Amino acid sequence: MAFEYLKSLAGGMDKNEILSELMLTYGEDVWNYAFFLTRQPMTADDITQDVFMKVYERLYSFRGEASIKTWLLTITRNTVRDQWRSAWFRRVVPFGMLKRDETVASAESQALSALVEEDVWKLVLELPTKLREVLLLHAHHQLSYVEIAELLGISVGTMKSRLSRARAKISQQLETEGRDTL
Known part of the structure; x- marks a missing residue:
């Protein structure tokens, strides 16, 4: 889907409407990438939420030099890296790593099994x-x-x-x- 409207945001389109469409179109890709980087479903949920909050704040700064998908995945990668560098993550995660329950199929495993x-x-x-x-x-x-x-x-x-x-x-x-x- 072409997001030509991002180039013409000054035309008065509602920022919430644009974010909603981006989330519907790319939300799963962002979550999947966050999960692959973190290997934790709950952390991937948090990262995805953070990414779309950043997108909302920076929606007008999108320059169109890359595709929307590339832009979102770059923000996702940078958000994960920021989390890895945080003092809280270094202190808490090594002692509180959750094991993934393999008995319940996640959305990620269902998507990957199709590939x-x-x-x-x-x-x-x-x-x-x-x-x-x-x-x-x-x-x-x-x-x-x-x-x-x-x-x-x-x-x-x-x-x-x-x-x-x-x-x-x-x-x-x-x-x-x-x-x-x-």
């Missing part, structure tokens, strides 16, 4: 953050190489290298478990 087998995504979650992020943005969010590189603040060559290493690690792990490769 590939759940086992493959478990292997993806075990990848180092740098590799996991690139693979997620490419395979799940279907961003281009250039968009991923801009979002992560790296060169396209580095992004391609990380994507290649991520795919190789997943394929290697699947082979060691006796399954077909990707």
Whole structure:
């Protein structure tokens, strides 16, 4: 969906209406990305709420240099990083990590099961953050190489290298478990 109205916000469109449409269109993508980075559903909920609060405050600062989706995922990534750097997170999280209850299927696991087998995504979650992020943005969010590189603040060559290493690690792990490769 093209959000041409973001370029003409001065035309008097209601900010709440724009935010509502953005949340409906991209809310799940923002939550999924936050979950992949944090691995905690409740934290992903909080991050998603924070992201859309920031979007509401900065709606008029969107310059259109990237797609709306890339802009939202960049805000999501920066919000997660801010949380990781916070003193509260460093003090509390290592002692209070919640284990995810696998008996109840979350929206995230349902969305991912439509893309590939759940086992493959478990292997993806075990990848180092740098590799996991690139693979997620490419395979799940279907961003281009250039968009991923801009979002992560790296060169396209580095992004391609990380994507290649991520795919190789997943394929290697699947082979060691006796399954077909990707």
